[in-house]
Amino acid sequence: MNHVRVRFAPSPTGYLHVGGARTALFNWFFARKLGGQFVLRIEDTDTQRLKEDSVSQILASMKWLGIDWDEGPEVGGPCGPYYQSQRLEMYQKEAQRLVKEGKAYYCFCAPDELAQTRELQRQTGQAFRYNGKCRGISQTDALKRIEAGEEAVVRLRVPDRGQIKVTDLIHGNVNFELDQLDDLIIVKSNGIPAYNFACVIDDHAMNISHVIRAEEHLSNTPKQVLLYQALGYNIVQFAHVPMILAPDRSKLSKRHGATSIEEFRDQGFLAPAIVNYLTFLGWSPGTDQELITPAETVEQFEISKVSKKAAIYDTKKLAWINGQYLSSMSLNDVIGETIPFLLRKGLITEMQAGEQYNSIKNIIDVVRNRVKTLVELTEATEYFFKDVTEYDEKGQRKYFSKPETTDLLRQGRDSLEQIECFDVQHTEAAYRQLIEDLSIKSGDLIHPTRLALTGRMESPGLFEVMVLLGKDRCLARMDRAINFICKTLR
RNA sequence: GGCCCUAUGGUCAAGAGGUUAAGACGCUGCCCUCUCAAGGCGGAGACAGGGGUUCAAUUCCCCUUAGGGCUACCA
Numbered sequence A: 001m002n003h004v005r006v007r008f009a010p011s012p013t014g015y016l017h018v019g020g021a022r023t024a025l026f027n028w029f030f031a032r033k034l035g036g037q038f039v040l041r042i043e044d045t046d047t048q049r050l051k052e053d054s055v056s057q058i059l060a061s062m063k064w065l066g067i068d069w070d071e072g073p074e075v076g077g078p079c080g081p082y083y084q085s086q087r088l089e090m091y092q093k094e095a096q097r098l099v100k101e102g103k104a105y106y107c108f109c110a111p112d113e114l115a116q117t118r119e120l121q122r123q124t125g126q127a128f129r130y131n132g133k134c135r136g137i138s139q140t141d142a143l144k145r146i147e148a149g150e151e152a153v154v155r156l157r158v159p160d161r162g163q164i165k166v167t168d169l170i171h172g173n174v175n176f177e178l179d180q181l182d183d184l185i186i187v188k189s190n191g192i193p194a195y196n197f198a199c200v201i202d203d204h205a206m207n208i209s210h211v212i213r214a215e216e217h218l219s220n221t222p223k224q225v226l227l228y229q230a231l232g233y234n235i236v237q238f239a240h241v242p243m244i245l246a247p248d249r250s251k252l253s254k255r256h257g258a259t260s261i262e263e264f265r266d267q268g269f270l271a272p273a274i275v276n277y278l279t280f281l282g283w284s285p286g287t288d289q290e291l292i293t294p295a296e297t298v299e300q301f302e303i304s305k306v307s308k309k310a311a312i313y314d315t316k317k318l319a320w321i322n323g324q325y326l327s328s329m330s331l332n333d334v335i336g337e338t339i340p341f342l343l344r345k346g347l348i349t350e351m352q353a354g355e356q357y358n359s360i361k362n363i364i365d366v367v368r369n370r371v372k373t374l375v376e377l378t379e380a381t382e383y384f385f386k387d388v389t390e391y392d393e394k395g396q397r398k399y400f401s402k403p404e405t406t407d408l409l410r411q412g413r414d415s416l417e418q419i420e421c422f423d424v425q426h427t428e429a430a431y432r433q434l435i436e437d438l439s440i441k442s443g444d445l446i447h448p449t450r451l452a453l454t455g456r457m458e459s460p461g462l463f464e465v466m467v468l469l470g471k472d473r474c475l476a477r478m479d480r481a482i483n484f485i486c487k488t489l490r
Numbered sequence B: 001g002g003c004c005c006u007a008u009g010g011u012c013a014a015g016a017g018g019u020u021a022a023g024a025c026g027c028u029g030c031c032c033u034c035u036c037a038a039g040g041c042g043g044a045g046a047c048a049g050g051g052g053u054u055c056a057a058u059u060c061c062c063c064u065u066a067g068g069g070c071u072a073c074c075a
Helices: A018-034 A054-065 A088-100 A111-123 A139-147 A195-205 A215-231 A261-266 A271-279 A294-300 A315-328 A331-344 A350-355 A357-370 A374-380 A393-400 A405-418 A424-438 A442-454 A462-469 A471-488
Strands: A005-008 A037-040 A104-107 A153-156 A163-168 A172-177 A185-187 A210-214 A237-241
Touching (some): A018 A210, A018 A237, A018 A261, A088 A185, A088 A195, A088 A215, A104 A139, A153 A215, A163 A215, A163 A237, A172 A215, A210 A215, A271 A294, A271 A315, A331 A350, A350 A357, A393 A442, A424 A462, A442 A471
Parallel strands (some): A005 A037
Antiparallel strands (some): A153 A185
16 A cells, blocks of 8 residues: 555664664654564674674664664564674576676676875875776676686776766755766675675665665765666666764764764663654654654654754753653653663662662652663662762861851751651651741751752752651661761861 | 755754744753652754845845765675
């Protein structure tokens, strides 16, 4: 009924990075909106740069983000295999067909020889272009030389003159002059197809209808169009989505901090927040909506509304979105996301995670809307799980240095000790009463107490903290602080 | 170097031949307040430059500039 089929085709040379994730996401939105299929294909034809584990990492990141694929690794499908390394025969066959038809030819030029002419062309200000040296070698001669052990690549015969028009759903028509193009290599000397060739053959073989990919491929597109023509295939629809750049407008790389989805996860960002952020990087529904679910995006997504402009990723905004999710998600979900971080930081053990679930839950509930990431959240809960052994330095100067402090803390401590029912109402009432009795400002008592109880100058509401710590720990920490002040600050 | 793409505040981003040029993040002032967040109310901040076309251009065209991409036996 409809023939929309799109694909995401990462090459397994590393982790899934934000740009790739966004491209995958846009493909996925497009397919889901139009009721088409989303195919995942692994482009593992670069034997040099291949990285072990990369495929499983990429798949894991995609799953984590919630991007599922209809065909591809793990799920299979009618157009498999979905690894290019397992489709070599098909490329070989098509390459030979092109050679037979005279549309491609064997080339014996050595790489360093080519580099020399390229250098010459650079100096004379011409386009870097293969000089056509092997164009005239007959097929029989070429085959003989190959049999004799000579290494050869296969090149596509590209016309010297003419134009190629690329139609792009985002950019409109883009024209390229053929005299700028090379006789491109379609099969490398090791028999493995080059990117442009494998890509075209697979997109055709897999019945892909729309190729949605990063803009870096726009300049490759005329080459692929040439290939479509030579192979006699119908041309797909292209859509080139803008790149994602680092804050300094350069290409994203490790030196810019986190670039892979995995790193963002480790830094405490939530999958739905990342998806939300990426959705609005290069696309907008035209409203002022800032928070959106994938389901809503699927409903509203339009490829023609994708921006033409490269976007710079801004972790501040990501953090804000993440904070929004942290406070609006169900508490149980937040806990589920946080526990691994607590475990990793050694604040709790697996056993405690089960046994003390309720108290962990209450702790997370009071801190979750004051932080932006799970890492911050974890950090903010530290004093609930560990004893306070040091006090914020600035805080000491501010709240522990006055002569009357120990006395105040002692009175506070004693009033807490009196409380039978140690809940927020009673602790607060006790403190308010004491404050009134002493005719002091509430901060005069509350601030030193906070420092005593948490070691910090900021925390959730003091009485909530007290209750979560429990009476015994509160009293112990007050005593410890009083001692500390007497010993160190006097 | 050649070719291609792109150009609205610091960032994301709406917009349209005539608008006081949205909104969000960030920054910032005030309010609230036990701190920190959150929240509420304000503020600063943009159509890269130059030529056209037009009664009128930020919007359409050209050039310049800037950024990005391709120019690999990488993808």
